[in-house]
Amino acid sequence: MRQLTPTLISKTSRYSLISMGLGLVYLWFGMLKFFAGLSPAEALAGSTIERLTFGLIGPAWGLPLLAIWEVGIGVLLLVGICRKCALTAALVHITLTFTPLFFFPELCFTNFPYGLTLVGQYIIKNVVFFGVMLALLRAEGRTR
Numbered sequence: 001m002r003q004l005t006p007t008l009i010s011k012t013s014r015y016s017l018i019s020m021g022l023g024l025v026y027l028w029f030g031m032l033k034f035f036a037g038l039s040p041a042e043a044l045a046g047s048t049i050e051r052l053t054f055g056l057i058g059p060a061w062g063l064p065l066l067a068i069w070e071v072g073i074g075v076l077l078l079v080g081i082c083r084k085c086a087l088t089a090a091l092v093h094i095t096l097t098f099t100p101l102f103f104f105p106e107l108c109f110t111n112f113p114y115g116l117t118l119v120g121q122y123i124i125k126n127v128v129f130f131g132v133m134l135a136l137l138r139a140e141g142r143t144r
Helices: 009-030 042-052 059-079 083-096 118-124 126-143
Strands: 110-111
Touching: 009 059, 009 083, 009 126, 042 059, 059 083, 083 126, 118 126
Parallel strands: none
Antiparallel strands: none
């Protein structure tokens, strides 16, 4: 007799749903960066990109490039193609989102190292996304 599983959604479907949710967040946040003043992270992202590139890429170029990167990741994850590539690009991106904690601690902390500003909380929540990406990348390796 066939054993019933306790869940209605298979593991593959769960990973697909998580990937699509992550893709939606990337698409949404990336699209906001195409329009001046819509993204709450606009100033921070522009300053961070400028610092990461040693002043070679200012916010005027950096934000549209970041928007393209984020939207690209979002589309790939939503559509479900090149997932390993999209997740790798997302891991690089999400890792770089932690750099303001070091570059601009005055914007991220009210009391270092535990008192976070809203900006700091916005960054720290990316720990969850990082873990999700690692789990998805691991699952992607098992399905190939």
